[in-house]
Amino acid sequence: MDMVKGTIYVEHLSKTFKKGNVKAVKDVSFSVEEGEFFAFLGPNGAGKSTTVQIVTTLISPSAGKVYVAEQDVLTNPKGVREHIGVALQETGIDPSLTGREMLELQCRIFGFTKQESKSRTDELLEVVQLVEAADRICGNYSGGMRRRLDLALTLVNKPKILFLDEPTTGLDPSNRKSIWDYLERLNKEEGTTIFLTTQYLEEADTLADRISIIDDGEIVATGTPQELKAQIGNDIIAMTFAGDNEANEAEKAIKHHMPDADLVRRAAELNMYVQDGTKRLMEVVRVLDQEEITVQSINVNSPTLDDIFLKITAEGEKKRGEVEHG
Numbered sequence: 001m002d003m004v005k006g007t008i009y010v011e012h013l014s015k016t017f018k019k020g021n022v023k024a025v026k027d028v029s030f031s032v033e034e035g036e037f038f039a040f041l042g043p044n045g046a047g048k049s050t051t052v053q054i055v056t057t058l059i060s061p062s063a064g065k066v067y068v069a070e071q072d073v074l075t076n077p078k079g080v081r082e083h084i085g086v087a088l089q090e091t092g093i094d095p096s097l098t099g100r101e102m103l104e105l106q107c108r109i110f111g112f113t114k115q116e117s118k119s120r121t122d123e124l125l126e127v128v129q130l131v132e133a134a135d136r137i138c139g140n141y142s143g144g145m146r147r148r149l150d151l152a153l154t155l156v157n158k159p160k161i162l163f164l165d166e167p168t169t170g171l172d173p174s175n176r177k178s179i180w181d182y183l184e185r186l187n188k189e190e191g192t193t194i195f196l197t198t199q200y201l202e203e204a205d206t207l208a209d210r211i212s213i214i215d216d217g218e219i220v221a222t223g224t225p226q227e228l229k230a231q232i233g234n235d236i237i238a239m240t241f242a243g244d245n246e247a248n249e250a251e252k253a254i255k256h257h258m259p260d261a262d263l264v265r266r267a268a269e270l271n272m273y274v275q276d277g278t279k280r281l282m283e284v285v286r287v288l289d290q291e292e293i294t295v296q297s298i299n300v301n302s303p304t305l306d307d308i309f310l311k312i313t314a315e316g317e318k319k320r321g322e323v324e325h326g
């Protein structure tokens with residue numbers, strides 16, 4: 001792809017932390033086009049923060065190439081920093097200043113006039129819903145309020161490329177919605193390229209043009225939300241049993257009678273991924289009936305990103321299990 005300004009380009013990126021010999025990122029490649037809203041979706045410890053920290057020049061990779069806005073993060077980190085805004089999970093807030101003071105200060109650092117600083121601060125306080133707390137010192141803010149202030153600080157200078165590491169983790173739905181709306185506007189109206197990491201499927205689904213699912217340091221799937229959903233079939237037959245044993249029995253029975261069945265079990269729940277849910281439902285019910293297995297509930301659902309995530313990561317676990325156990 002063309003490395004035009006505003007893009008992120010990552011090739012064969014790996015990071016091993018010497019401490020504990022943790023392979024946090026393993027041969028990850030992806031690119032983000034100018035103006036694209038791209039999300040890294042993954043559970044705790046998947047390697048999202050590590051990737052963001054490398055791409056934003058905060059830590060160095062063990063291997064691989066990374067370019068941001070045509071600049072090489074290894075040889076020209078300063079050039080990269082000039083083009084980006086970063087909101088990380090750890091905040092850099094001075095506890096003795098009020099939220100408003102911090103924001104106005106940041107505006108002044110970026111060369112805004114006093115008047116511009118005031119109006120930009122008001123606008124951002126609104127976006128992150130800190131208007132009421134604006135004149136209290138940050139040292140007394142809750143964790144969620146600090147995160148919101150930190151996000152507002154990142155947004156001050158409207159960077160062309162914005163990195164957000166789990167910007168809404170721990171926030172309540174109203175705060176989250178307000179931030180989503182603003183990020184959407186920033187992306188659509190200002191053409192800001194956004195790279196966001198999240199544990200929330202709904203967040204990636206709502207905001208991102210394209211999503212990479214990252215699990216245990218590896219990208220396991222990439223696509224638009226629609227493409228990811230299409231990967232796993234049209235319907236899911238979702239079953240719940242009284243306990244893990246019953247679900248296990250059901251899995252075995254269905255596999256025996258329907259050898260091509262695509263099944264994922266989590267505890268007492270069993271999902272079957274199918275193209276035609278209503279038709280296959282009858283077959284499943286017959287198998288369960290024949291084997292005298294009681295099902296608590298059985299539904300045909302359309303897949304959500306949540307289901308995709310569970311299925312893809314379950315496949316990863318299965319593969320790892322096979323490798324580990326020979």
Ligand SMILES: Nc1ncnc2c1ncn2[C@@H]1O[C@H](COP(=O)(O)OP(=O)(O)OP(=O)(O)O)[C@@H](O)[C@H]1O
Nearest residue numbers: 017019022024042043044045046047048049050051
């Ligand atoms: N400085 C470090 N030294 C050693 N190991 C680290 C360090 N930073 C991260 N790790 C490990 O690397 C792996 C990936 O961590 P990372 O923070 O990138 O995951 P994440 O996807 O951002 O998770 P979360 O959603 O919890 O923030 C984890 O196993 C973590 O413990």
